[in-house]
Amino acid sequence: AEQTVAEGAFALLLALTRRLPAITKAVQAESWIWPESRWLGRDIADATLGLVGCGRIGRAMARMAQGFRARVLAFDPGANAAELAALGIEVVKDLHALLAASDFVSLHAVLNKETRHLIGAPELAVMKPGAILINTARGALIDEGALVEAVLSGHLGGIGLDVYEREPLSRSGHPLSPLFGRDNVILFPHLTFFTAEAMRRLEEDTLARCFEVLEGRPVTVRSLDPRLRAQKVGVRFI
Structure with a gap:
């Protein structure tokens, strides 16, 4: 289901760049939205998407981003660099360099002892202010405590998650519960594969x-x- 999961990841990205959750909530509350800075969206065209892991799902995500005229970078030590280059994907050998260069980051790495909490406080800190982070791979790739801090501080512009280190989510006692209800956070119940x-x-x-x-x-x-x-x-x- 690599195409299906990639479409789900891209849907999360589109929803966050256009502030769909917040705008939909406001309109359904019988409001009207005027062009104000808080509703300002972002284009994917001419932006940079960084892929952490570039197997079948990552490559499907890259094709979609290229269709939107985005630049695509990839960090994947196990991938064939020549194959990725032939697909128009720029290979970056340093994770921090990729994170610092990307407007949007999407995780597609496998989970093992080397990649657990691959994205922690140091990695989140080097991301661009206002960057958007998507994870449809494995929840434990991210240090969720550090992620909460990065969102609440305003450093990250938005996050879209379909996977979590501890599932299911809960309003009480879960590390991500402080993010519930935030307009720049989309929490999906591990269903991007489900079509x-x-x-x-x-x-x-x-x-x-x-x-x-x-x-x-x-x-x-x-x-x-x-x-x-x-x-x-x-x-x-x-």
Whole structure:
């Protein structure tokens, strides 16, 4: 469901750049919105999107951003730099350099002991004032306490999250509860994968993999992860 998740991530980005949650709330309260600074949106065209992790989902996100005429950067030590360059994605070898150069940052990295809290207080501090952060990958990629501080201080312009270190969310005792109700925060319940088309593909792929096992054929795996691709027996990577 890489295209589906990427579309969900891009939807979060669009909603935040155009202040859709705040404006919708105001209009539904029988208000009218006049062109005031608090409602001022931002263009994606000519802005810079930084991708932290650039596998299948990150690359799908890059294609969408390029369609909006955005510059796309990527930090992914495990990716093939030549492949990314051929896709028009600029490879940045230093995470802090990518964060400092990006107007918007979207996380698409795998979670492991090296990437847990990959985005902490030092990383948030080097992001541009007013930058927007999107995470549809794994909640524990972000230090949520540091994230709350970055939002409440006004350093970040907005965040869109679909994943959390502790799920489900709760109004009591959850590290992110201070962000509930804020106009520049979108909290999605781990559902960016959940579309009719993605569920149909999931069913079809599951059945196809079962038949591969039953018939003794190599199992098809959709992954660019080099750790998985190190396996040579009984699998076929696409």
